[in-house]
Amino acid sequence: METKETLALVQGQAQIWQQMIGSVDSMALKCAVELRIADIIHSHGGPITLRQIASGIDSTSPNIPYLARIMRLLVCKNIFTEQHQPVDSGEETLYGLNQASRLLLHDAELSLAPMVLLRNHPWLLAPLHWLSQCVKEGGTAFNKAHGCEIWDFTSKNPEFNNIFNDGMACTTKIVMRVILAEYKDGFGCVGSLVDVAGGTGGTIAEIVKAHKHMRGINFDLPHVVATAPMHEGVSHFGGDMFESIPNADAILIKWVLHNWSDEHCIKILENCRKAIPEKSGKVIIVDIVVEKDGNDLFDETRMVFDLTMMAYTAGGKERTELEWKKLLEEAGFGRYKIIKIPAIQSIIEAYPN
Structure with a gap:
């Protein structure tokens, strides 16, 4: 009969092992994306055998036993489905798609495949090895790993810039679908909207498309x-958010503030406040709100995101409601409202009075 101490030791081992080899799960997921396994299954219109998957891989001699072991783990992790059907020699296994693996399709409207490749790229994994050094002496893990900050690295490295932009674009599509569904009333009375750090304008174009009056x-x-395409109902404006922001009824700032320190965020938010009407204006922040003791599907992921911001940025972080409240008050926003949506981010409406 197991003692409490023995059981606790076994449970502790299981927990540490699970965390210790968790990176292998990520690598198996990356492998599936690189081999386009979800796309191969999808092209057949239903569950297929291991050999059929192998025949669709871009290789003249794919290693089927290796593939089988990777699929076994991904089925265990509920990324792909598995079913068995009888054949003359016994039974064969068929692998199919579920809601998770459909998000790995490269050409789907909603896909996380580019983000899987970005998050598991050696350039983004390298800084994570420097976290303990950052605790000891401060600084940015990305800088320690690569000799410069992430934005400098992105501007000097076209290959990484493309991977980065693709990863950001795919997550934007997913979160924008949620925002347009859950927050449509929030845009209804807005005549003009500025998307701060809006990139090439895809986000604001989607909002204007859904709200023709805007x-x-x-x-x-x-x-x-300068390289942004034209979008109907959208004008492009070049500038620096730390200097000033164009005037409008409301301002959208989506997944931007978590990249910056409190001091930088306060400056950006002060410029946002100056750009909107004192009585009727609002700033719409789309960002993570960390809840330590929450029971949301994304709670643990949000805390992991906070460590990635620590690793990749100089001062960026994911914030609790209390930390958001402090930032907003210091930037001159007397009221705010947090709107939870079914996504990693929440919507924070901030008002000047």
Whole structure:
């Protein structure tokens, strides 16, 4: 009969082992994306055998036993489905898609495949090895690993810039679908909207498309908007959010503030406040709100995101409601409201009075 001490030791081992080899789960997921396994299954219109998957891989001699072991783990992790059907020699296994693996399809409207490749790229994994050094002496893990900050690295490395932009774009599509469904009333009375750090304007274009009455302004650095395509109802405006922001009825700032320190965020938010009407204006922040003791599907992921911000940025972090409240008050926003949506991020409405 097991003693309490023995059981606790076994449970402790299981927990540490699970965390210790968790990176292998990520690598198996990356492998599935690189081999386009979800796309191969999808192209057949239903569950298929291991050999059929292998025949669709871009290789003249795929290693089927290796593939079988990878699929076994991904089925165990509920990324793919598995079913058995009888054949003359016994039975064969068929692998199919579920809601998770459909998000790995490369050409699907909603796909996380580019983000899987980004998050598991050696360039983004390297800084995570420097976390303990950051605790000891401060600094940015990304800088320690690569000799410069992430934004400098991105601007000097076209390959990484493309991977980064693709990863950001795919998550934007998913969260924008949620926002347009859950927050449609929030845009209803907004005549003009500025998307701060809006990139090439995809986000504001989606909002204006759904709200024809609205005038959209896509605001980003001059070299970013210089290559932005034209979108109906949207004008591009180049500038620096730390200097000033174009005037509008409301301002959207989506997944931007978590990249910056409190001091930087206060400056950005102060400029947002100056750009909107004192009595009727609002700032719409789309960002993570960390809850330590929450029971949401994404709670643990949000805390992991906080460590990635610590690793990749100089001062960026995911914030609790109390931390958001402090930022907003210091930037001159007397009221705020948090709207939870079925996504990693929440919507924070901030009002100047």
